[in-house]
Amino acid sequence: MSEKYNEIPMAGNIIEPGNATKYKTGGWRAQRPIHTDETCLWVKNGTCGLCWIYCPDNSVKLIEKDGKYIYEFDLEYCKGCGICANQCPTDSIRMENE
Amino acid sequence: MTAVKRIPKDQIAIEGLTGDAAIAHALKQCDLDVLAAYPITPQTIIVEDYQKFAANGEVHCRVIPVESEHSAMSACIGASAVGARVATASASAGLALMWEILYCAASMRMPIIFTVANRALSGPINIHNDWSDTYGARDSGFIQIYTQSCQEAYDTTIMAFKIAEDHKVLLPIMVCIDGFILSHNVERVEMLPTKAVENFLGVREPFIKLDPDNPITMGPLALTDYYFEFKEQQERAMEAVPEVFAQVETDFEKMTGRRYGMFEEYRTDDAEIIIFTHSTPGGTAKATVDVLREKGEKVGVLRLRMFRPFPTKEIVEVVKNAKAVIVFEKCRSFGAPSNPLALELRTALYDLEKRPMVVDFVIGLGGRDCPPTTIVEGYEKTKEYLKKGKAPLYETMGVRK
Ligand code: SF4
Numbered sequence: 001m002s003e004k005y006n007e008i009p010m011a012g013n014i015i016e017p018g019n020a021t022k023y024k025t026g027g028w029r030a031q032r033p034i035h036t037d038e039t040c041l042w043v044k045n046g047t048c049g050l051c052w053i054y055c056p057d058n059s060v061k062l063i064e065k066d067g068k069y070i071y072e073f074d075l076e077y078c079k080g081c082g083i084c085a086n087q088c089p090t091d092s093i094r095m096e097n098e
Numbered sequence: 099m100t101a102v103k104r105i106p107k108d109q110i111a112i113e114g115l116t117g118d119a120a121i122a123h124a125l126k127q128c129d130l131d132v133l134a135a136y137p138i139t140p141q142t143i144i145v146e147d148y149q150k151f152a153a154n155g156e157v158h159c160r161v162i163p164v165e166s167e168h169s170a171m172s173a174c175i176g177a178s179a180v181g182a183r184v185a186t187a188s189a190s191a192g193l194a195l196m197w198e199i200l201y202c203a204a205s206m207r208m209p210i211i212f213t214v215a216n217r218a219l220s221g222p223i224n225i226h227n228d229w230s231d232t233y234g235a236r237d238s239g240f241i242q243i244y245t246q247s248c249q250e251a252y253d254t255t256i257m258a259f260k261i262a263e264d265h266k267v268l269l270p271i272m273v274c275i276d277g278f279i280l281s282h283n284v285e286r287v288e289m290l291p292t293k294a295v296e297n298f299l300g301v302r303e304p305f306i307k308l309d310p311d312n313p314i315t316m317g318p319l320a321l322t323d324y325y326f327e328f329k330e331q332q333e334r335a336m337e338a339v340p341e342v343f344a345q346v347e348t349d350f351e352k353m354t355g356r357r358y359g360m361f362e363e364y365r366t367d368d369a370e371i372i373i374f375t376h377s378t379p380g381g382t383a384k385a386t387v388d389v390l391r392e393k394g395e396k397v398g399v400l401r402l403r404m405f406r407p408f409p410t411k412e413i414v415e416v417v418k419n420a421k422a423v424i425v426f427e428k429c430r431s432f433g434a435p436s437n438p439l440a441l442e443l444r445t446a447l448y449d450l451e452k453r454p455m456v457v458d459f460v461i462g463l464g465g466r467d468c469p470p471t472t473i474v475e476g477y478e479k480t481k482e483y484l485k486k487g488k489a490p491l492y493e494t495m496g497v498r499k
C-alpha cells in the first residue's frame with residue numbers, strides 16, 4: 001500500500017484476476033462466529049451446509065477427512081457479518097464480540 | 099499513420115452546413131465503432147444525421163438508441179472499454195442526466211468524444227444557448243474545447259479523437275458549440291476527403307481493454323488507501339494535454355493549413371483592454387473590436403478555446419500588460435463571488451505584482467441575444483471603472499432590473 005500514483009495500474013484497473021484474495025476482509029470483523037459441533041448437521045451427517053452457501057466471503061470451510069465431517073471458519077476473510085448465524089436452522093452458530 | 103500531407107484543393111468538398119451537421123459529418127469520417135445517444139434539442143441533428151449515415155450503410159458503426167443520457171454515457175464507456183472508438187452528443191438536461199457517468203468516463207480514462215450544443219439548464223425550461231451545462235461539468239475530468247464556427251467545430255471534432263486517444267492523455271473530451279447560434283446556423287465548411295481523416299486518425303490503439311481471453315476488471319472500488327492516487331493520475335493526464343494538443347494541431351495544420359491553438363488572440367498586441375470570452379460571443383467581440391479600433395480604441399480579444407485544462411500561464415502572458423480584461427460569460431454561479439470564467443482568470447492573475455483589472459459581465463442567459471452593443475456597453479463601463487480605479491466583482495448585463 002506504499003505505492004505512488006505511477007506505480008499502480010491506470011484508473012484502478014485490476015490487471016491480475018482474482019487478486020481480491022490479497023484483501024483480507026477479516027480486518028473488518030467486530031464480531032466472530034462461534035460454531036457448536038454438537039447440533040451441526042454437517043458435522044453429524046455431512047448435510048445442510050446453508051452457512052457455507054450463504055457466506056459472502058467463502059469463509060465457512062466444510063471439510064471431509066477420513067470419513068469425518070469437520071467444520072472451520074477462515075478468520076482471515078470472515079468479516080463477521082453474522083449471515084451464517086442467521087441462516088443456521090439448528091442455531092449452531094452464535095456471534096461473539098471480538 | 100503515414101506522414102500527413104497537405105490535401106489538394108480539388109479534393110476538398112465545400113458545403114453549407116449547420117454546426118450540428120458539420121459535427122455529424124466529422125463523426126461520419128472518424129470511423130466510429132459505436133455511437134450511443136439520446137435526442138435533445140439543440141443537439142438532435144448531430145445524432146439524426148449520423149443515424150441516417152448508418153441507415154444508408156455509409157458508416158460501419160453500431161448506433162445504440164438508448165433510453166436515457168445516463169445509459170448513453172454508460173454504453174459509451176462499455177464500448178470504449180473494449181477498445182472501440184466512441185462518440186455521443188447531448189446538451190443541457192441531457193448532460194445533467196449523464197452527470198454520474200461523466201465522472202466514470204473520465205476517471206476510467208475512456209477517450210470518448212462528447213459533442214455538446216450548449217443550452218441553458220432548467221428551470222424554467224429553456225432550449226436556448228448559455229454555458230451553464232458544460233460549465234457545471236468543468237470538474238468532471240473531461241477536457242473541454244469551445245468552438246466559434248462550423249468549420250472549427252468540424253475540425254475540432256476530428257482532432258479531438260487524436261488528442262483523447264493518445265496514451266499520454268486518455269481522457270474524454272467535450273467539443274462544444276453554442277446551441278442554435280451555431281448548431282442551427284449554416285456556414286461554409288470545407289470538408290476533408292474521408293481517406294485523409296482516416297489516415298490522420300488511424301485506428302484506435304487501446305492502452306488496455308476488456309478481453310475475455312485476458313480477463314481484467316475496470317472501474318472497481320478504491321477507498322482511502324488508493325483513491326487519491328488515481329485522482330493524481332487523472333491530474334497528470336490533464337497536464338499532458340497541451341503538448342499532445344499542440345502536436346495534433348501541427349499535424350492537422352500540415353493537412354489543412356488551419357490551426358486554432360488553446361485560444362485565439364485577436365488584435366491584442368498593443369491592446370490596453372482585452373475582451374476575454376469564447377464560443378460565438380468571441381466572433382461578435384472580434385467584429386466589435388474592428389469597429390472600436392477604427393475609432394482609435396486600443397482593444398483586442400482573447401477568445402478561449404480550451405477551458406479544461408485551463409491554459410493558465412499562456413493566458414497570463416497575453417493579458418498581463420493590459421489595463422483591464424473584460425470577461426463576457428454566459429453562466430451565473432449562484433452565490434459565488436464571481437462566475438466560472440472570471441474565477442479562473444482572477445486565480446491565474448492573482449500572483450502578479452501588477453494585475454490588470456478584471457471586469458466580469460454575465461450575459462445571454464437562456465439565449466438572451468448578445469449583439470455588438472452588449473460588447474460596446476461592457477467596454478464603455480470598463481473604461482469608467484478604470485477611471486475610478488474600481489470595478490464590481492461581477493455584474494449581469496442585458497437583464498431587466
Ligand atoms: S460471519 Fe459472515 S463472513 Fe463470517 S463466516 Fe459467517 S457469513 Fe461468513
Ligand code: SF4
Pocket residue numbers: 035039040041042043047048049050051052087088089090091092093
Ligand atoms: S447452517 Fe448450521 S447446521 Fe447447517 S452446516 Fe452450517 S452450522 Fe451446520
